[in-house]
Amino acid sequence: MASGSDKLQRVCVALFTVLGVFRCFGVGRCDEQVPLIMWTSEGVSLPRQSPPAAGLIVGQQQLVSYLDKALAIGPQNVLLFLQDKVSNKDMGQSGQKKKLCFAFINRALQSSSSPLVLPAVSWPASHAVIGQLQDQLAVSPLYMDPETLSQLRLNASSPAFLVFRLPYTTGTDLLSPKEILSGNDEVIGQVMSIMKTQSVPYTAIYTGLQPSREAVSLSLEPVLGGGRSLLQSRGGYRDRYRERERQQKVKAGVYAPVEFKEREKTCILLWSKSLSVSILRSGRWEIHDLTSSTFGEGVSPKLHGSSCDQNKARLVLNYENVLGHRNFKLIFAMSQRHYKVSARRWFTMDAVELEYDGTKATFNGSRYIYAPAEYSYRCESVTSFRWPLLVPRSSKDPANQWRVSFEDFQIQGFNVTGRDFSYASDCAGFFSPGIWMGLMTSLLLVLVLAYGLHMIMQLCTMDRFDDPKGPAISVPQTE
Incomplete structure (x- = not known):
């Protein structure tokens, strides 16, 4: 007799294998779907929901139906594990290669009485899952x-x-995709362990914002390279495509944020699209743009003097030769x-402080610049003049x-996860x-x-009317 784990593994393998076959025959493109897995905490029983037929792609309306049925009876504490990119292939890269799902997700599916595995959910549907859950729960994420x-x-x-x-990576960073996914698996395990200690029932969902499109770079090779090419040389085209994409981002003003680390x-x-300071001299404002010295490819601003802890955060940007000041700090x-x-x-x-030559200029920002502690703060324009x-x-x-x-200013000094900003409070x-x-x-x-109603209500009827059958009304004339 096969154990419950073996049965679950066979079901997952069968679903994803059939999906792959249908993708090969053109039912849906491999870069248009993401998997979605839903389970409940141990001890919570829900009516089982049948997954769609093999090869069918779950759209937004069908996904809403699945979520409605689960949340109508299930726990109202919802945990959404939202990976930047995910595909069916990624599901087999964490833990042992024989296992299809993540190690902790695999255990959760075994212990849950009503797990749901959707191998193919359309990208727009998964991208809107936050809004759907927010509407159904009537709470903000x-x-x-x-x-x-x-x-x-x-x-x-x-x-x-x-x-x-x-997070997710395509292998261009220092960590490989397998290491990133393994780290994500550990995060999921930590969250479920904390929920278990609090003894709070929950409904958990794992999916991705968009598919990890490995095939996109291959489809662009004829455009980038032109003519014929050997299979072994496709990596060169891929590198050229990524380099061109990077250059386009730099030209468009898209670059990585300034990042300060404490204990690794x-x-x-x-992050800011433009950053500048000005000083009034002889009745004129002299402007110095600090954007190129702070952001951009290969730029590493000096952050000595910065610090952070649970209650205080201080980011110090050190510059040289700014508006005639040798040492300048923002x-x-x-x-x-x-x-x-x-x-x-x-x-x-x-406060936003300017330190130069032993002098400190301080701007107070606590009145307008604030956000929930787990959010980042973002504003299209933050200035000390013109709606300051x-x-x-x-x-x-x-x-x-x-x-x-x-x-286009954005900053976060607390509860930073990874290298990305949290949800922005605009x-x-x-x-x-x-x-x-x-x-x-x-x-x-x-x-x-x-x-108009007032004018209508002021209308008055005549007290006498001319009767055509009777004698005419005579009006005496006076001289």
């Missing part, structure tokens, strides 16, 4: 990591939507603490002689120009309608 989760106390009676972002762990991230000071009113932790940008978000601390502060300007106000236009137009129409 919280982007977490195992360390943050260990400090959070969940309640089985109130729903919670926790998102864990998992990233704790502060900063400092971002942040802090986080718990607020009883909102019952959660928030981080604020306490940064203001000098006093009228006598040297900051009154300076201006700072950041375009500075955009609720009332956009379009909303204001709609409100003003509606108000004008209401005023016109009210004026």
